[in-house]
Structure formats: structure tokens, C-alpha cells
Amino acid sequence: MGMGSALGTLCGQSYGAKQYHMLGIHMQRAMLVLLLASVPFACIWANAGYTLVFLGQDPEIAAEAGSYARYMIPSIFAYALLQCHIRFLQAQNNVLPMMFSAGITTLLHLLSCWILIFKSGLGNKGAALANAISY
Template sequence: MFVGHLGQLSLAGAAMAATFASIVGFSFLIGMGSALDTLCGQAYGAKQYHMLSVHMQRSMIVLLLMSIPLAFILAFTCNILAAMGQDREISKEAGIYARWMIPGLFAFALLQSFTRFMQAQSIVIPLMASSGVTTLCHLILCWFLVFKSGLGSKGAALATSISYWINVVLLALYIKISTACKETWTGLSMEALQDLGHFLRIGIPSTVMACLETWSFDMIVILSGLLPNPKLETSVLSISLDIYALAYMIPSGLSGAIR
């Protein structure tokens, strides 16, 4: 929304970068993190409360390690998009934007672990409150970094990364000090380094499923960059998909009740 006021090229570059980041980064973390839905749900149902802490730490380790090669790919967004035949100006703009998103990738990895750890215990009000505070901070950060700091579209990417870290800090503090997580958060454990294969056996199929679902929409934006007027086409399509995403979030959020 903020980047759209900077012009077609800025919006097209930001849309292309966000889409590419979703394809090669965030979708993998969402899929792998969904293994916690199964593991934490089983542990909580069996009243093995200490295992929720172990599973969460195991997820944090796997997702953070995954983020390293994914961040490396994001760093070369410009080159990859150009090799795919995308417009040079859009590729350059997307490459700059994507690099400012890299810090947020690691925060997103932690966020997936914290969120699913809390959802398994039906601790949803703090999640909602944390998201609300983060969204408010994000709006302020976007306004300042995009329009006032001189960063332009890069400011939106930086604001996104900072917002993810704000959410991570808020949830980490809640898990640490709240009595609601007293039984399930037992502190750092070496047990989290064991049986990573079991986590991967559940997480990999979930990752494939999540990626295919996400890519079916994301590829539309990538393909729009190959049309005759890529700046206009990509900008318009990104706005349309953002509106669709707003409608999608309502049933998607409600579906979380069955996890």
C-alpha cells in the first residue's frame, strides 16, 4: 500500500521480490513449521507437556538452519529473476528489496515455531494481541521508513523485517514469563538436538503441500513479469492478489480453531 505511492516500478519490484521470497523462502518455513501442529498437538493431548518445549526448540533449530540457504538464494534475487527473462529494471528493484527482507526470514522461522507452540495449547488471545501490536508498529514503521527516511521501497522491506522481529520478541517474552506456559516451557534442552529425523519426516511432506498451494498463486506474479508491459501488469496483479489475500485470511484464521 505504501510502496504503491512511489510509482509503478517500485510497486512492481516490491511485488516481484515479495513473491519470489514467498516461493523460495517463506513457503518452505510455513510448511516445515506445520510439523509442530502434529507433534505439539499429540504431546499436549497426551499430557506430555515438557515435550512441547522440546518440539518447539527442535523446530527452531531446523527452521533457522533452513533459513541460511534460503537467505543466500534471496541475496541473488536480481540475478535469478534476470536469468528467468524478467525486466531488468524490475529485477534490479526486486533484488534490492529482497535483500532488506533477509533479516525478516530468520524472524519468520522463529515466529512459526512460537505461534504453533501456543496454538497447540489454545493460547490464542495473546497471539492476537501480539499481532495487533505488531501491525500497528508496522504501519508506523512503513510510513516513516518509506516516506520520511528516504529509503523508499527499501523502507517497506526493512519495516517488514523489523515487524517480524517485534512479534518474535513479544511472543518470546510471553512464553518466558506467562503462567500459561509454565508447564510447557521448560527451558533450553539438549533433547531438542535428538531425533531431528522424526521432525523432518513429518515436516517434509507438509512443506511440499504448503509450497504447491502457495506457488499456484505466486507463479502468476512471476509470469506477469513476462508480459509486454511488466511494470503495469505486475503492479495491477499484485494489488488484485493482495485484495484476494484479505478475503482469504478470514476463513484461514477460522480454520485454525481445528488445529
């Protein structure tokens, strides 16, 4: 979400001015705004299958894509929060937590994909849920 890029500017200014209390305030506001902005996207994704059929796609493919999109809805909210945390830490030149969490998340994503796609038999739905978990 590009809306999180404003947080980088605001937090960078607060950090440079040594107004450290404002970092948290900007972070909390950005999290609220991005979570609220995610609601319309969730509604769009919830109706993606119908939209694809309306646009002339094959009904079977549209139904499968719509199902995948519905299972991806939790990832919209998680991604919004993730972007806030990334901008917050980048503004403070604190990149080690992001590096460690990205490495651990990559390893856990492989495991969650294997479990949710193959072991549970969820297939595409498991792939969408694994993405949501990894964010």
C-alpha cells in the same frame, strides 16, 4: 513456512499426553530446524536480482527486485521463529497472546512503514525493512 506445521502435530500430541516438558523440546528443535532451513532461502533471495536477469526480466526492474529481496532476508528468519511460536501456542489452545501481538504488530507496522518509507527516504528498502521488523 510449511515446515512448521509438524510442530503443531508434535506439540498437540505432547499437550494431550500431558508431557508438557516435551512442548519446549519440540519447540526448540523446530526453531533450530527452521532457522537452518531458512539459510538456503536467504541465499536464493540474495541472488534474486541476478536470477531475474537470467530469466529474461528487465535489468532495471530485476535490480530493484533484487535489492528489495536482499532487504527482506532478515524477515525469513523472523518468520521461521514466528511460525514456531504460533504452532506452539495453538497446540495449547492459547490464542490470546497471538491476538494481542497481532494487533500491536499491526499498529507498529503502520508506524514503522511511515518512518522507514517516507521519513527516512528509504522507499522500497524501507518497506522491506518494515516487514522484517514486523515479523
